[in-house]
Amino acid sequence: MAMDRLLVPLHILFLVLAWAVDGEAEQGGFAGFPGFIPPQLGAGFFPGAGGAQEFPPLIPEITIPIPKIPEIPSIPQIPRIPEIPIVPKVPPKEVPVVPEVPKVPEVPVIPEVPKVPEVPKVPAVPIIPKVPEVPPEIPTVPEIPPKVPEGPKVPEVPVPKVPEYPVVPKEQVPKFPAIPGLLPGGMIPRPGVGGFPFPAGRGFPFPGGRPFPFPGGATSAEMGIAVLRPGFYKEKCPAAESIVKEVLQQAVEKDSRTAANILRLQFHDCFVLGCDASILLDDTHTFKGEKTANPNRNSARGFEVIDEIKAALEKECEGVVSCADVLAIAARDSVVLTGGPSWEVHLGRRDSLTASRSLANRDIPPPNSTLPQLIAAFAKKGLSIVDLVALTGSHTIGVSRCASFRQRLYNFAGTRRPDPSIDPALLRSLEHICPPKGNAQETTPLDIVTPTKFDNHFFVDLELHKGVLTSDQVLFAPYAPTSALVTAFAYDQAKFFQEFVASMVRMAAIKPLLGSEGQIRKECRFVNHKY
Structure with missing residues (x-):
């Protein structure tokens, strides 16, 4: 733009000079403009202005070289700045109005507690002199009845001779380790009515404390x-x-x-x-x-x-x-x-x-046996009430089928109701496993806490009325002669283990075949063909 402004006056100057050189001052005119004389110069400025006269050019022709102006490079187009998107106006977030805190009521002034009057001192109670003891009345001695005359002499009844068992040499009798808690003479305290003790394996207490003797004074287990x-x-x-x-x-x-x-x-x-x-x-x-x-x-x-x-x-x-x-x-x-x-x-x-x-149907006690039935079944095999409770403790491992306890859940003793002694939570659990019909082969653990561990927790379950079988729970029933043993074994696992071992040894010796009796089978499922 600055260069354009410079070229315009130069161009005008060039024209003026051209007019001055080539033109003639005709008729008093200025070169290039005939008949024209600038008024500022006047008519006498030029001599001979009135006639025709040639004048040499006032200014020689001058050629002014005009340099070629370089082409200005085009300015590159500035890229268009993208429009900045208009950010939507965020509406101001309403601040929830904080509810006015209710004014705390003024605490009433507690009136001053009146002073409690002093309790008058209680006068001392005089000591009552000791009353002398009155001697008890001497009871009257009843008269002694006259001597009763002797009756006729009763004839002696012949007693059949008991067959003698073979005498085992003393050195062949195995010696058992002493068991702590035995009474003198090998007596084990057996709880019952009156707590009647009896020799190990020789009987059990019946109501009234009467021991049950076995034939010959010894059990089949003791003989084995x-x-x-x-x-x-x-x-x-x-x-x-x-x-x-x-x-x-x-x-x-x-x-x-x-x-x-x-x-x-x-x-x-x-x-x-x-x-x-x-x-x-x-x-x-x-x-x-x-x-x-x-x-x-x-x-x-x-x-x-x-x-x-x-x-x-x-x-x-x-x-x-x-x-x-x-x-x-x-x-x-x-x-x-x-x-x-x-x-x-x-x-x-x-x-x-x-x-x-x-004999299997007759002699093996069923799972719904009563306590007298269990005692009688064990006594028949020469086992005591302690053996009964200790051996039942083997139910600390194992399971029972639904068919063995269904009657206890739905028709106990023919009442069409559950056994009232069963724990309610256990009852609901067993009813879920064993409905009134079906699922006869479904099983549940006999010890609900440690079913695969041999311990004394089975007896703890009985004390909590969580025995699954009737024949188990009757051992811990009101006034049952076995309840004291259940409690003892639940409290002392070592005592349970001790009695269990002794009972297992006695049970495993019931009527064994010895010497030449029976045979040694080659396969346990079948009798040998020749024997």
């Missing part, structure tokens, strides 16, 4: 203990007990219920025909075995484990260890593997040649 002995296989099969435990341990690791199943097998075996492995026999065309009896049908288990143990023993020492002894050893190890006590198992039993379904 006298003949059976620990270490029976020490020479012929020294690895027998370790083999039993090894195979059983593998089975328990696979299924924790195996321990309770084996323990129950020995109990059901010994209560029928004695501890002779009759429960292991399958039915044949000549007899119906005990496996299908009511107490065992669909509930007795563990037979495959016994078969596996027996097969391992036959490989180690063929035809030496009996199935009855396998059951006794396995029962002990089942207790040990679940946290219970251990003991020396008395061995030397032989296996039966038969079994009895009818």
Whole structure:
């Protein structure tokens, strides 16, 4: 723009000079403009202005070079600035009106408590002199009746001679460790009416404190203990007990219920025909075995484990260890593997040649037994009331089927109502597992707190009325002679273990087959063909 303003006057100057050089001052005119004389100069400014006269050019022709102005580069177009979006106006946030804090009422002034008048001093009570004791009245001695004349002499009644049991040499009788808490002469305090004590295994207290004597003054269990002995296989099969435990341990690791199943097998075996492995026999065309009896049908288990143990023993020492002894050893190890006590198992039993379904139905106490029925069933086998409670403690492991306790939930003793002694929470839980119909094979633990651990919590459950079976809960009933033992075992686990071991030794010695009786089975399910 500045350069353009400079070029305009230069251009005008150039025109003026051109006019001055080329033009003629004609008629008094100025060069380039004929007849024109600027008035500022006047007519006499130029000589001879009135006539025609040529004048030399006043100003020589001048050529002024005009430099070429360089082309100004075009300014690049400035990019358009994008429009800034208009931010919407944020409406002001309404601040909630804080409600006016109610005025705290003034605390009324508590009037001053009047001073309590001083209590007058109570005069001292005079000491009453001691009244001399009046001597008791001497009772009148009743007259002694005259001597009654003697009656006729009663003839003596001949007493049949009791058959003598074989005398066992003293050195062959096994010595048992002393059990603390025994009374003099080996008497165990047995709670009952009057707390009547009686010798271990010889009876139990009936109402009135009358002991129940067994024939011959000794029980079948005591006779078995006298003949059976620990270490029976020490020479012929020294690895027998370790083999039993090894195979059983593998089975328990696979299924924790195996321990309770084996323990129950020995109990059901010994209560029928004695501890002779009759429960292991399958039915044949000549007899119906005990496996299908009511107490065992669909509930007795563990037979495959016994078969596996027996097969391992036959490989180690063929035809030496009996199935009855396998059951006794396995029962002990089942207790040990679940946290219970251990003991020396008395061995030397032989296996039966038969079994009895009818005796199994008669002699094994059902789960709805009453306390008198349980006491009588154990007494029949030479077991005491302490044995009854201690052995029932084995229910600290294992389960029970719905069919065994359904009656207690819906029709106890024919009342069409639940057992009133059952804990309400346990009742609701059992009703959920076991409806009035169906689910007969559904199971529930007998010890609801520690079902796989051998401990004394089963007796704690009984004290809380949480026993599942009727035959369990009746042990802790009002005025029951067994209640004191339940409480003792619930309080002292060591005492329970001690009595349980003693009772297991006695039960495992009920009517064993000895010497040449029975046989040593090759397979526990079948009798040997030749014997």
